[in-house]
Amino acid sequence: MIPASFDYVAPTTVADALAALAEHGDDAKVLAGGQSLLPILRMRLNTPSVVVDLGRIAELAGITEEGDTIVIGAMTPYAAVLASEVVSTHAGLLSKAVATVADPQIRHRGTVGGALVHADPAGDVGAPVLALGAELVIAGAGGTTRTVAADDFFEDLFTTAVGDGELLTQIRIPKHTGWGSHYEKFVRVSHQWSIVAVAAAVRVDGGSIAEARVGLTNMGSTPLRAKAVEAALVGRAPTDQAVREAVAGVAEGTNPPSDLNGAADYRKHLATVLTRRAVLAAAGG
Ligand SMILES: Cc1cc2nc3c(=O)[nH]c(=O)nc-3n(C[C@H](O)[C@H](O)[C@H](O)COP(=O)(O)OP(=O)(O)OC[C@H]3O[C@@H](n4cnc5c(N)ncnc54)[C@H](O)[C@@H]3O)c2cc1C
Numbered sequence: 001m002i003p004a005s006f007d008y009v010a011p012t013t014v015a016d017a018l019a020a021l022a023e024h025g026d027d028a029k030v031l032a033g034g035q036s037l038l039p040i041l042r043m044r045l046n047t048p049s050v051v052v053d054l055g056r057i058a059e060l061a062g063i064t065e066e067g068d069t070i071v072i073g074a075m076t077p078y079a080a081v082l083a084s085e086v087v088s089t090h091a092g093l094l095s096k097a098v099a100t101v102a103d104p105q106i107r108h109r110g111t112v113g114g115a116l117v118h119a120d121p122a123g124d125v126g127a128p129v130l131a132l133g134a135e136l137v138i139a140g141a142g143g144t145t146r147t148v149a150a151d152d153f154f155e156d157l158f159t160t161a162v163g164d165g166e167l168l169t170q171i172r173i174p175k176h177t178g179w180g181s182h183y184e185k186f187v188r189v190s191h192q193w194s195i196v197a198v199a200a201a202v203r204v205d206g207g208s209i210a211e212a213r214v215g216l217t218n219m220g221s222t223p224l225r226a227k228a229v230e231a232a233l234v235g236r237a238p239t240d241q242a243v244r245e246a247v248a249g250v251a252e253g254t255n256p257p258s259d260l261n262g263a264a265d266y267r268k269h270l271a272t273v274l275t276r277r278a279v280l281a282a283a284g285g
Contacts, residue, residue, distance in 0.1 A: 001042045001043060001044065002042065003038075003041035003042050003044065003047075004041075004044055004047040006029075006041075006047075006048055006049055006050060006051050007049060007050045007051070008050075008051050008053065009050060009051070009052055009053065010052075010053040010055065010056045011052065011053075011054075011056070011057065012056050012057060012058070013057060013059070014057060014059060014060065014139055014167060014169060015143060017030075017052055017054060017057060017167060018139060018140070018141060018143070018165070018166075018167060020050070020052045021052060021141075021164075021165045021166075021167070022141050022165055024049065024050045024052075025164070025165070026164065027048055027049040027050055028048055028049075028050045028051070028052055029041075029046060029048035029050070029051055029052070030051075030052050030054060030117075030167065031051050031052065031053045031054065031055070032054055032055075032074070032075060032110075032111045032113060032114030032117075033077060033109040033110040033111045033114050034109060035102075035106050035109055035110040035114070036110075036114065036115075036118045036120070037114075037118075054074075054075050054167070055075070057075065059073070060073045060074050060075035060113070060169060061073045061075040061076050061077075061080075062076060062080075063076060063080065063081070063084045063086055063087060065086055066172075068174060068175045069172050069173065069174055069175065070086055070087060070090055070091055070172070070173045070174075070175060071170055071171075071172050072087075072112055072170065072171040072172075072173065073113070073169070073170060074111065074112065074113025074114075074116075074117075074167070074168045074169050074170060074171065075111050075113055075114075076111060076112050076113070077107065077108055077109065077110060077111050077112075078098045078101055078106075078107035078108075078110050078111070078112065078115075079104070079107045079108045081094060081095065081098045081112060082095060082098055082099060082107065089177065090173075090175035090176060090177050091128075091132055091173045091175065091176055092176075092179070092180075092181045092201075093128045093131060093132060093176070093179075093181035093182075093183060093199055093200070093201045093213075093282075094125075094128045094129070094132065094173065096128075096181060096182060096183040097124045097125060097127065097128040097183040097185075097197075097199055098112075098124070098125065099183075100124055100183060100185045100194075100197070101115075101124050101125070102191055103191050112125055112171055113168045113169075113171065116129065116136065116153070116160065116168060116171065117160055117162050117168050118158065119154055119157070119158050119159060119160050119222065120158065120193075121157060121217070121218050121220065121221055121222060121223065121257075122193040122194050122195075122217065122218040123193075123194075123217070123223075124183070124185065124194060124197060124217060126154060126215070126217065126222070126223030127183075127197065127198070127199040127215030127216055127217040127223040127224075128183065128199040128215060129150050129171060129173070129215075129223075130150045130151065130154070130199075130215040130223050130224075130225045131199045131200070131201055131213040131214060131215035131225060132150075132173050132174065132176060132201065132213065133149070133150065133151075133173075133174055133213070134149075134150045134171055134172060134173045134174070135147050135148065135149055135150065135171075135172040136148045136149075136150065136153050136161070136168060136170070136171055136172075137168070137169050137170035137171075137172065138161065138162055138163075138166050138167065138168055138169065139166065139167045139169045140163070140165060140166045140167075141165055141166075145169070147172075148161045151225065154222035154223055155222070156221050156222065157221040157222070176201055176203075176213075178203065179201045179202060179203045179211075179282075180201070180202050180203075180204065180281075180282040180283055180284055181199075181200065181201040181202075181282050182199075182200050182277075182278045182279075182281035182282040183197060183198070183199050183200075183278070184197060184198045184200070184274045184275075184277045184278035184281065185197035185217070186270055186274055188261065193218075194217045194218050195218065195261045195262055195267065195270065196216070196217065196218050196219060196256070196262075196267050196270040196271050196274060197216075197217035197218065197274065198214065198215070198216055198217070198271065198274040198275045198277075198278040199213075199214070199215040199216075199217070199278070200212070200213070200214050200215075200275065200278035200279045200281075200282040201213045201282055202233065202238070202279060202282045202283045204238060204283050204284070207237060208235055208236060208237050208238075209233045209234055209235065209236050209237075209238055209283065210234065211234065212229075212230045212233040212234060212279065213225075213230060214226040214229050214230050214233075214247075214250070214275060214278070214279070216250070216254065216271060216275075218256060218257070218267070219251070219254040219255075219256045219267065219268075219271055220254050220255045220256060221255070224254060226247075226250050226275070228249060228252075229246060229247050229249065229250045229275065232245075232246040232247075232249075233246045233247070233279060238279070238280060238283030238284070240276075240280065243276050243279050243280055243283075244276055246279075247272060247275040247276050247279060248272065250271050250272055250275045251267075251268035251269075251271045251272055254268065254271065256268060256271075
């Protein structure tokens, strides 16, 4: 289908993009890589009168280091994250999750920021960003900025802390240097969205798990962090039996969807199996 007609603006600074959003209010829609937005426009599920393209704003793209933090611009495409040695060395969990997103074409156009703001519960970037304790920087009218913890960023299905007239500008990830990590994604066919996936990062010290982070994809209306499992893993040897016991309750309190790919109970079973696999792989076991 062909989208309804709209005006198109392509600012070159964040300030100009915010001004365009302020000027047009609800009638404006932000365009990043377009991999989710363009299908929505083509199906006329959204009919903005103005599209504000962030693609020419150089300050929004790129990966830098600030001490113990990796700073990823919201407009950085997945492909750049995959190619980044900084990310693979200090936040390997994100590289591994991004490697499972769709296909190379989509990974070249789609952006990390676009995926996070779109907030599809089956999207693969939310769980690792949550598990790694990232912070999200949001810019608003008048040049204000605020920083939101990933724990508070995802509010509901397709809903985040980014409000009308605001832009996500940065994803700030604390370095997890020396941690093992794994993203275990369950799909029936390649390039499919996650039926369920688990993001795990662990730090093993002296033969036992010293710290653990676990994020769940598609186990509710938002990505989830399995904090009880993280706590239960600490102090255990990364053996099959010990990890099996620690992750047994991972699906408690989750509310996964039931659809053609699987019933909610099946997804809960999957989450338990995938968490064990992800933690063991992350620990090198
Ligand atoms: C065939 C197909 C298969 C896919 N498979 C997967 C998959 O397996 N796993 C997966 O995780 N994803 C998958 N995706 C989705 C893909 O990852 C999208 O690129 C991503 O969800 C959106 O990123 P984008 O940069 O294209 O954003 P866009 O589509 O441009 O924007 C998405 C939404 O975010 C808003 N937005 C974007 N950037 C900002 C910003 N900086 N500030 C404020 N608002 C913003 C837009 O207004 C829009 O509402 C798939 C997509 C397709 C088409």
